[in-house]
Amino acid sequence: MKEKSSYFLSVAPSSLLETQNSHFHYFLTLLVLCVASALLCRFRLLRRSIFSTNRRTSNTDKTNRLAEENEQLPLHLPPSPPSFPLLGHLHHLFPSSALYKSFHHLATQYGPLVYLRLGTSTLLLVSSSSMASEIFKAHDVAFASRPKFAYADKILYGPLSFINAPYGDYWRFLKKLCVTELLGPRQVNRSCAIRTQELHSFLQRMIDHAKTSMVIDLGAELVKLTNNVICRTTMSTTQAGEVRELLKQSFELAGKLYIGQMLGPFKSLILWLYGRRVTDLNNKFDQLLEKILKEHEQDKSDDYNEEINMKSGGEFTSYSSTDDEIRGYGKDMMDILLEIHKDGNAPVRITRGNIKAFFTDLIIAGTDSSSQTMQWVIAELINHPNILKKAREEIEEVVGGTRLVEESDIPRLPYLQAVVKETLRLHPTGPVTTRVCCQSCKIQGYDIPETTPVAVNLYSIMRDPDTWEEPDEFRPERFLGLGNAEDGKSVGFGSKGESLSFIPFGAGRRGCPGTLFALTLMNSVIAATIQCFDWKIGSTKVDMQPGSGMSLAMAHPLKCLPVVVYDPFNVHSN
Numbered sequence: 001m002k003e004k005s006s007y008f009l010s011v012a013p014s015s016l017l018e019t020q021n022s023h024f025h026y027f028l029t030l031l032v033l034c035v036a037s038a039l040l041c042r043f044r045l046l047r048r049s050i051f052s053t054n055r056r057t058s059n060t061d062k063t064n065r066l067a068e069e070n071e072q073l074p075l076h077l078p079p080s081p082p083s084f085p086l087l088g089h090l091h092h093l094f095p096s097s098a099l100y101k102s103f104h105h106l107a108t109q110y111g112p113l114v115y116l117r118l119g120t121s122t123l124l125l126v127s128s129s130s131m132a133s134e135i136f137k138a139h140d141v142a143f144a145s146r147p148k149f150a151y152a153d154k155i156l157y158g159p160l161s162f163i164n165a166p167y168g169d170y171w172r173f174l175k176k177l178c179v180t181e182l183l184g185p186r187q188v189n190r191s192c193a194i195r196t197q198e199l200h201s202f203l204q205r206m207i208d209h210a211k212t213s214m215v216i217d218l219g220a221e222l223v224k225l226t227n228n229v230i231c232r233t234t235m236s237t238t239q240a241g242e243v244r245e246l247l248k249q250s251f252e253l254a255g256k257l258y259i260g261q262m263l264g265p266f267k268s269l270i271l272w273l274y275g276r277r278v279t280d281l282n283n284k285f286d287q288l289l290e291k292i293l294k295e296h297e298q299d300k301s302d303d304y305n306e307e308i309n310m311k312s313g314g315e316f317t318s319y320s321s322t323d324d325e326i327r328g329y330g331k332d333m334m335d336i337l338l339e340i341h342k343d344g345n346a347p348v349r350i351t352r353g354n355i356k357a358f359f360t361d362l363i364i365a366g367t368d369s370s371s372q373t374m375q376w377v378i379a380e381l382i383n384h385p386n387i388l389k390k391a392r393e394e395i396e397e398v399v400g401g402t403r404l405v406e407e408s409d410i411p412r413l414p415y416l417q418a419v420v421k422e423t424l425r426l427h428p429t430g431p432v433t434t435r436v437c438c439q440s441c442k443i444q445g446y447d448i449p450e451t452t453p454v455a456v457n458l459y460s461i462m463r464d465p466d467t468w469e470e471p472d473e474f475r476p477e478r479f480l481g482l483g484n485a486e487d488g489k490s491v492g493f494g495s496k497g498e499s500l501s502f503i504p505f506g507a508g509r510r511g512c513p514g515t516l517f518a519l520t521l522m523n524s525v526i527a528a529t530i531q532c533f534d535w536k537i538g539s540t541k542v543d544m545q546p547g548s549g550m551s552l553a554m555a556h557p558l559k560c561l562p563v564v565v566y567d568p569f570n571v572h573s574n
């Protein structure tokens with residue numbers, strides 16, 4: 001059955017749509033959307049009455065047709081709030097400028113499973129851990145694909161993307177490769193040297209700023225650190241800044257197309273306005289990635305190390321390492337994928353386009369999510385000095401006062417890990433994840449028709465008062481000890497046998513393959529930051545207001561002055 005492009009949110013664009021940050025734009029867009037939907041529906045009604053056709057196009061119509069085919073038995077759909085005849089439930093998205101909050105509000109009023117009609121599309125909203133279990137566990141295969149985007153062919157490598165690939169041979173092959181090889185424990189261990197170098201570089205920059213009493217944009221510094229780590233680990237490139245800038249511009253425009261797809265017959269207008277610029281940027285980015293691919297193919301020359309030393313940001317040049325140490329391992333992820341590309345016997349054909357799309361996915365999915373989470377952690381610690389003190393004491397006890405905390409210390413720092421987990425619970429940077437129902441099924445007695453797009457609100461699940469005591473409080477202690485969750489079940493990251501009450505990385509087949517990579521990086525950066533710095537801000541408390549849009553970023557960048565409490569590069573002065 002041909003799948004209708006529909007209203008959807010997905011991992012990559014959730015961070016991209018952060019660019020639509022202004023409240024004004026958000027409301028204006030929804031207003032235009034409402035008017036457009038109304039016009040579209042009126043036009044359809046008129047056309048039907050003139051030509052007396054029975055042509056049906058919307059998912060709601062499909063649902064009714066299924067009911068007709070099913071011996072006229074009406075489908076038993078999940079509960080729906082009251083709706084307007086043409087707009088459906090669009091007006092329910094207005095109460096908040098952030099979509100996950102509007103969804104959260106809907107769940108508190110109408111329950112954990114809500115069926116919505118948004119203009120011409122439908123959406124199943126899932127907001128509790130037991131309902132999420134139905135999607136991520138009981139019917140995992142039926143919900144293993146993501147909804148399609150009308151302009152998939154316009155956004156960067158859209159149709160070749162892994163994140164939006166339908167559940168099938170290609171996706172399964174790459175997912176297995178991610179888990180066993182590219183993002184698995186072995187590869188994460190082997191890239192430790194890259195993370196350490198970039199962390200030292202970051203710390204040195206903070207120390208320099210502290211010496212000159214310079215207020216810094218901590219978010220921007222963390223983005224730089226994360227982007228460098230991901231670009232170097234995945235494709236050993238020293239052009240991380242250029243990669244990021246082009247991606248940012250390209251996806252700002254993609255965000256506009258994304259909103260535009262909801263405008264029904266007017267969506268071509270958006271394409272007309274921005275199409276050319278999107279193509280130009282995509283071409284520029286493609287040229288850059290092609291260059292990096294060719295460098296890999298040309299077998300890197302001996303002066304590779306020297307080149308890295310000169311370009312890797314400059315500040316930290318004390319290493320003189322072998323190629324293995326610089327890259328973290330002999331082969332990087334791009335080398336591995338190129339080998340598969342050239343292997344005629346590989347079980348799945350991977351094109352050059354697929355390789356470029358895959359690395360673009362990793363950078364988009366991994367950079368902002370990790371850096372924003374770290375920014376939230378530091379903001380929470382500034383606002384909770386007792387927790388900062390406790391975390392610092394734990395590090396001092398394990399590490400002593402003579403060296404910098406290392407990745408290998410993390411397993412002995414449970415309180416630090418609890419601080420990071422509690423931040424992920426309160427501030428999941430991808431608060432809503434999406435799926436599409438590919439096989440009609442029943443959830444708790446309700447019929448879910450094929451092609452229904454699904455939004456799982458991770459934010460609601462992780463603030464559910466039935467699971468979490470005082471859900472809005474920052475209390476890392478809740479993650480210490482047995483069981484962890486107030487519902488008594490084990491809390492991991494949504495793996496098999498665990499409660500789905502803590503799922504910042506999603507769950508099931510399409511759960512985040514970068515979980516280990518992200519946690520390894522975040523735990524070690526946060527540990528070192530706690531050990532080395534206090535932070536001064538302009539007021540007594542950090543403003544914790546989240547921004548609008550679809551990702552959960554801070555509304556105001558965290559600007560602060562680092563104050564050195566331990567300088568790992570000048571031990572004599574400590």
Ligand code: HEM
Pocket residue numbers: 011162163164175230361362363365366367369370373428429430433434504505506507508509510511512513514515517518
């Ligand atoms: C704090 C950091 C991160 C958070 C909170 C996060 C969160 C998520 C979430 C919620 C999903 C959707 C899962 C679902 O639909 O069930 C996802 C998917 C994904 N993430 Fe992450 N992520 C993070 C870091 C990373 C990193 C570092 C990488 C790679 C380097 C990565 C790569 C991906 C990919 C490729 C997908 C798509 C998986 C698929 O569709 O099969 N993520 N992530």
